[in-house]
Amino acid sequence: MNTIGTGxxxxxxxxxxxxxxxxxxxxxxxxxxxxxxxxxRVFAVDxxxxxxxxxxxxxxxxxxxxGKSMSANALxxxxxxxxxxxxxxxxxxxxxxxxxxxxxxYDIRGRRVAMIFQEPMTALNPLMKVSAxxxxxxxxxxxxxxxxxxxxALDLLEEVGLPDPQRAARSYPFQxxxxxxxxxxxxxxxxxxxxxxxxxxPTTALDVTTQAQIxxxxxRLQRTHNMAVMFITHDFGVVAEIADQVTVMQHGQVVExxxxxxxxxxxxxxxxxxxxxxxxxxxxxxxxxxxxxxTGPLLHVEKLSKTYFMGSGLFGKQRQVHAVKEVSFSLERxxxxxxxxxxxxGKSxxxxxxxxxxxxxxxxxxxDGEDIATLKGEALRAMRRRIQMxxxxxxxxxxPREKVGRIIASGxxxxxxxxxxxxxxxxxxxxxxxxxxxxxERYPHEFxxxxxxxIGIARALALKPxxxxxxxxxxxxxxxxxxxxLDLLEExxxxxxxxxxxxxHDLRVAAKICDRVLVMxxxxxxxxxSARTIFENPQHTYTRNLIEAIPGRAKEARIAALASA
Amino acid sequence: xxRFLAGRLVRAVFILLVITVSNFFLxxxxxGDPAAVMAGESGDADxxxxxxxxxxxxxxxxLYVQLGIYVSHVVRLDLGYSYRQQLPVLDLILERLPATLxxxxxxxxxxxxxxxxxxxxxAARQGRLSDTLxxxxxxxxxxxxxxxxxxxxxxxxxxxxxxxxxxxxETVGAGYAGFARALDIAKHLVLPAMTLGLFFMxxxxxxxxxxxxxxxxxxxxxxxxxxxxxxxxxxxxxxxxNALLPVVTLAGLQAGQLVGGAVLIExxxxxxxxxxxxxxxxxxxxxxxxxxxxxxxxxxVLLFNLITDVLYRFVDPRIRVAS
Numbered sequence: 001m002n003t004i005g006t007g008x009x010x011x012x013x014x015x016x017x018x019x020x021x022x023x024x025x026x027x028x029x030x031x032x033x034x035x036x037x038x039x040x041r042v043f044a045v046d047x048x049x050x051x052x053x054x055x056x057x058x059x060x061x062x063x064x065x066x067g068k069s070m071s072a073n074a075l076x077x078x079x080x081x082x083x084x085x086x087x088x089x090x091x092x093x094x095x096x097x098x099x100x101x102x103x104x105x106y107d108i109r110g111r112r113v114a115m116i117f118q119e120p121m122t123a124l125n126p127l128m129k130v131s132a133x134x135x136x137x138x139x140x141x142x143x144x145x146x147x148x149x150x151x152x153a154l155d156l157l158e159e160v161g162l163p164d165p166q167r168a169a170r171s172y173p174f175q176x177x178x179x180x181x182x183x184x185x186x187x188x189x190x191x192x193x194x195x196x197x198x199x200x201x202p203t204t205a206l207d208v209t210t211q212a213q214i215x216x217x218x219x220r221l222q223r224t225h226n227m228a229v230m231f232i233t234h235d236f237g238v239v240a241e242i243a244d245q246v247t248v249m250q251h252g253q254v255v256e257x258x259x260x261x262x263x264x265x266x267x268x269x270x271x272x273x274x275x276x277x278x279x280x281x282x283x284x285x286x287x288x289x290x291x292x293x294x295t296g297p298l299l300h301v302e303k304l305s306k307t308y309f310m311g312s313g314l315f316g317k318q319r320q321v322h323a324v325k326e327v328s329f330s331l332e333r334x335x336x337x338x339x340x341x342x343x344x345x346g347k348s349x350x351x352x353x354x355x356x357x358x359x360x361x362x363x364x365x366x367x368d369g370e371d372i373a374t375l376k377g378e379a380l381r382a383m384r385r386r387i388q389m390x391x392x393x394x395x396x397x398x399x400p401r402e403k404v405g406r407i408i409a410s411g412x413x414x415x416x417x418x419x420x421x422x423x424x425x426x427x428x429x430x431x432x433x434x435x436x437x438x439x440x441e442r443y444p445h446e447f448x449x450x451x452x453x454x455i456g457i458a459r460a461l462a463l464k465p466x467x468x469x470x471x472x473x474x475x476x477x478x479x480x481x482x483x484x485x486l487d488l489l490e491e492x493x494x495x496x497x498x499x500x501x502x503x504x505h506d507l508r509v510a511a512k513i514c515d516r517v518l519v520m521x522x523x524x525x526x527x528x529x530s531a532r533t534i535f536e537n538p539q540h541t542y543t544r545n546l547i548e549a550i551p552g553r554a555k556e557a558r559i560a561a562l563a564s565a
Numbered sequence: 566x567x568r569f570l571a572g573r574l575v576r577a578v579f580i581l582l583v584i585t586v587s588n589f590f591l592x593x594x595x596x597g598d599p600a601a602v603m604a605g606e607s608g609d610a611d612x613x614x615x616x617x618x619x620x621x622x623x624x625x626x627x628l629y630v631q632l633g634i635y636v637s638h639v640v641r642l643d644l645g646y647s648y649r650q651q652l653p654v655l656d657l658i659l660e661r662l663p664a665t666l667x668x669x670x671x672x673x674x675x676x677x678x679x680x681x682x683x684x685x686x687x688a689a690r691q692g693r694l695s696d697t698l699x700x701x702x703x704x705x706x707x708x709x710x711x712x713x714x715x716x717x718x719x720x721x722x723x724x725x726x727x728x729x730x731x732x733x734x735e736t737v738g739a740g741y742a743g744f745a746r747a748l749d750i751a752k753h754l755v756l757p758a759m760t761l762g763l764f765f766m767x768x769x770x771x772x773x774x775x776x777x778x779x780x781x782x783x784x785x786x787x788x789x790x791x792x793x794x795x796x797x798x799x800x801x802x803x804x805x806x807n808a809l810l811p812v813v814t815l816a817g818l819q820a821g822q823l824v825g826g827a828v829l830i831e832x833x834x835x836x837x838x839x840x841x842x843x844x845x846x847x848x849x850x851x852x853x854x855x856x857x858x859x860x861x862x863x864x865x866v867l868l869f870n871l872i873t874d875v876l877y878r879f880v881d882p883r884i885r886v887a888s
Binding site for chain 2 (some may be wrong): 076106108110114115123125128137185
């Protein structure tokens with residue numbers, strides 16, 4: 001995994017040296033950023049050199065811990081407290097930012113260099129109206145009168161394509177969707193027409209169709225304002241969509257640099273090749289249809305509905321949200337069914353109803369012919385053995401105060417298994433999911449995200465279930481780790497003859513792992529079919545939109561063509 | 566908003582009723598009754614005299630009848646008659662209420678104001694000497710018993726230095742009027758109000774500091790920095806405002822104790838407030854008076870809770886729209 005040890009040289013393509021006429025607006029020279037003592041390595045960023053010209057989008061690609069965000073923060077002068085620049089220069093229009101006083105930096109931030117962030121949900125002040133937060137940018141730099149500021153804020157909201165700018169201006173952030181908030185962030189960043197825009201994973205937290213829109217928007221604004229953009233991402237699909245120049249980073253070092261075409265079509269470094277290969281292609285493989293069980297499907301869901309009631313109380317008016325509306329599907333033994341949809345589609349509600357973490361409002365869930373939708377007490381408890389869940393967030397789904405062995409063993413123990421036997425089994429399961437048996441003696445925080453998700457899988461397996469419901473089980477992971485966890489799930493599924501319900505917003509992941517796919521939109525099932533049919537011949541407009549929005553599809557097709565030639 | 570208020574008011578009245586009934590039973594569960602205490606004090610424990618007393622106070626009736634009578638009176642805002650003091654309970658309470666409210670509201674204002682100020686200062690200077698000092702004093706005030714602090718304050722400021730009066734509401738017999746009287750009361754107020762406020766001030770300091778440090782790690786603070794805002798503006802507008810949300814919740818809790826929470830301080834400083842009235846009523850088994858004080862302080866708790874909830878809706882827009 002670690003190329004530092006292998007001594008593989010970084011690959012610098014000619015395209016990264018042959019650049020447009022004129023001076024770059026940003027020149028980062030041999031920048032090294034030191035981590036505080038006791039960190040896992042000395043430098044977060046090690047001798048990074050990048051030029052960004054006006055009107056150019058430079059992507060910095062890497063997985064978590066590669067130092068890509070640290071580079072962006074350094075350019076903005078916003079490094080965390082204990083992290084310091086050890087050497088190098090960051091020139092903005094020829095001026096070394098690292099030598100500037102704090103006051104001079106305040107003037108540059110927001111005015112000449114602006115930034116947008118990954119999490120639109122938390123990047124806006126929850127207590128301030130949107131308009132006020134945009135007006136603040138002008139205020140910070142002592143520009144315009146109060147009235148003009150308000151007008152400009154409105155204009156900006158209109159420019160970034162918010163449907164009702166007047167209303168958006170008066171809204172609080174929580175009244176807007178994730179995509180709308182990201183547009184507000186972009187409006188804010190554009191306010192003073194900065195020369196450089198830093199975008200730190202701006203679309204990672206968004207749905208695929210929203211992602212496509214935001215990428216479009218950034219592209220369009222970058223052209224009309226002739227901005228230089230430093231775009232941080234881990235997703236080569238996004239790179240293919242938007243980049244002019246690409247820099248790939250690993251463990252703080254540059255491993256490959258070149259134009260988007262050079263890096264995507266002829267990656268020279270093994271790490272880059274690995275990252276590109278790890279992206280699920282979005283092309284579904286042919287899978288043999290599962291044999292129909294003579295006694296009927298293992299799981300049969302009929303007209304499942306889930307309605308949430310909100311704003312109740314003595315006098316409050318009750319509001320109903322139909323999260324799931326009469327969704328029906330079935331699952332054969334040994335089959336993987338994907339449930340795909342954007343946030344708010346109701347896919348997670350379906351998953352939670354299946355494992356009865358939530359009670360369905362209507363419909364039937366037949367497990368081997370028995371309706372488990374309304375089970376209670378002991379019968380419900382016995383059913384839980386048979387359907388287990390793997391959760392999205394490997395950081396919050398494991399109890400931080402319990403040792404891993406206990407986390408895995410407590411399920412079987414609750415079902416009457418002997419303590420010693422359960423712990424022994426836990427160790428065996430840890431080895432099975434690719435961890436050391438000694439992991440049982442350690443706490444969850446000692447593991448990385450991917451390792452924790454393996455622990456989560458081992459925990460689900462401990463009860464020897466027949467069905468595993470995986471809710472966005474790989475969404476929080478880096479692409480290369482994602483690929484490993486998907487492979488593991490596939491393998492375990494075969495070993496134990498498991499059936500899998502795989503809930504995801506990522507169509508590429510669904511294409512890779514699922515036999516059949518159910519597409520959901522606003523609580524309804526809009527299309528269902530074999531993965532291959534869905535991806536190659538989608539019938540519903542919504543499905544087609546989803547597939548078209550997958551980033552980097554055009555380039556991927558080219559890569560695939562080149563690879564097969 | 567009107568609907569919200571109406572709903573909360575109906576609920577508050579219901580809760581008040583439940584409290585009144587359970588207080589009634591709790592008090593009657595205690596051994597002895599006013600008649601026994603009075604008879605004991607007069608030195609005449611003759612059973613017949615006791616019977617007479619009980620009959621006069623209605624204590625001979627079955628408990629549920631007594632309860633019915635009491636509740637029906639309370640509903641009409643009639644808190645009964647204190648046979649010990651020979652005055653209507655409501656008059657007694659209303660006479661004492663202003664002094665208590667003056668004391669506890671001043672303490673409330675002082676603790677909240679100074680607490681937030683010092684907490685914000687400590688957070689802005691995290692790790693520096695001023696932060697360490699503020700945190701240290703907050704810890705000392707937090708850990709020291711109130712009555713001891715009160716006694717020490719009297720010793721130092723009143724007896725040793727002679728700066729401030731050590732007890733009472735005003736100088737008796739001085740005949741001050743108007744502004745001179747207000748000044749006199751204010752002087753008497755300083756020590757008890759400060760002492761009463763210190764504990765909560767310490768809580769606010771610690772809470773504001775911790776909350777601000779937590780908020781300053783949040784994403785939107787980074788956004789604010791990226792706009793080019795100066796640190797001072799970021800601290801005030803983005804960090805402090807968000808950090809105050811949990812402080813408001815706590816202030817609501819403290820506000821609930823405004824009436825009943827000053828017993829100790831009122832006793833130490835001989836402050837003629839509700840707390841002392843309650844204490845006397847308790848030792849004299851003055852049922853009506855005691856119950857009256859309970860009803861009034863419960864009503865105050867509910868009132869201040871309601872005010873806090875309304876305030877919270879102004880401070881946090883998310884709550885306003887969600888409900």
